[in-house]
Amino acid sequence: APRLELDRVTCSYDETAVLSDISLTVRPGEFVSILGPSGSGKSTLFKLLTGARRPDGGAMRFDGRVLDRAGRPFAFMPQRDALMPWRRIIDNTTLGLEVQGMRRAEARRRVMPLFSEFGLDGFEEHYPGELSGGMRQRAALLRTVVQDKPMLLLDEPFGALDALTRAGMQRWLHEMWSQHDWTALLVTHDVREAVYLSDRIYIFSPRPARIIREITVDLPRPRI
Numbered sequence: 733a734p735r736l737e738l739d740r741v742t743c744s745y746d747e748t749a750v751l752s753d754i755s756l757t758v759r760p761g762e763f764v765s766i767l768g769p770s771g772s773g774k775s776t777l778f779k780l781l782t783g784a785r786r787p788d789g790g791a792m793r794f795d796g797r798v799l800d801r802a803g804r805p806f807a808f809m810p811q812r813d814a815l816m817p818w819r820r821i822i823d824n825t826t827l828g829l830e831v832q833g834m835r836r837a838e839a840r841r842r843v844m845p846l847f848s849e850f851g852l853d854g855f856e857e858h859y860p861g862e863l864s865g866g867m868r869q870r871a872a873l874l875r876t877v878v879q880d881k882p883m884l885l886l887d888e889p890f891g892a893l894d895a896l897t898r899a900g901m902q903r904w905l906h907e908m909w910s911q912h913d914w915t916a917l918l919v920t921h922d923v924r925e926a927v928y929l930s931d932r933i934y935i936f937s938p939r940p941a942r943i944i945r946e947i948t949v950d951l952p953r954p955r956i
């Protein structure tokens with residue numbers, strides 16, 4: 733069975749359809765991107781997956797079972813405001829585990845060994861405002877992956893970064909990807925990012941979003 737399966741999912745705000753008949757799959761170990769212009773319903777799709785909103789129709793299954801309300805199998809990285817500015821980086825990266833009920837000391841033992849891999853060595857006690865934009869996004873991603881959920885949901889993780897930092901982060905994520913057993917669904921409006929990072933891409937049309945094309949990326953990675 734695919735890990736994630738959406739079957740003719742629809743969603744509207746008031747009378748306006750935002751997602752129309754969205755059917756897609758993500759298989760274990762795949763990196764899948766949804767590429768679409770802004771306003772095309774990408775964030776709404778993540779709201780459905782995380783349970784913040786209910787679909788009006790269609791089915792969402794995970795490992796063959798209908799997604800129920802409690803205990804969703806996703807670790808979600810939001811587009812912005814991922815870090816709390818008043819918490820040190822170490823305490824931001826343990827948040828996801830603490831929300832799951834882990835004690836802070838144990839959560840710290842879990843995240844500390846990952847700081848160097850995420851380029852954050854020595855910044856544990858700093859506040860988010862003292863870090864570069866790229867470092868903040870890596871800290872947010874660290875908090876997301878350390879939750880050890882079966883699937884990552886990444887909402888425009890590099891969208892707010894300048895072009896040079898963004899390219900560096902894309903290369904870094906690609907490198908990380910090849911070293912970990914992750915499954916991910918990423919939404920982006922950056923064509924190069926989608927092609928560079930993904931195994932498959934679904935292209936959304938604007939309002940209401942439909943999947944207008946599914947592309948398997950079996951090309952060599954473009955330079956970025």
Ligand code: ADP
Nearest residue numbers: 745750768769770771772773774775776777939
């Ligand atoms: P994207 O993430 O692709 O930019 P969104 O899912 O945020 O798209 O939004 C899709 C569409 O739904 C947009 O036209 C947006 O204006 C509309 N929309 C989003 N949230 C709401 C809401 N709470 N109420 C009404 N319309 C909304």
Ligand code: ADP
Nearest residue numbers: 851852861862863864865866867868897900901
């Ligand atoms: P990126 O955002 O991709 O990390 P930068 O050029 O902003 O790229 O940072 C490169 C390196 O410079 C960082 O990995 C870090 O070691 C160091 N650095 C960046 N910002 C700061 C800062 N505010 N204080 C101390 N060191 C920093």
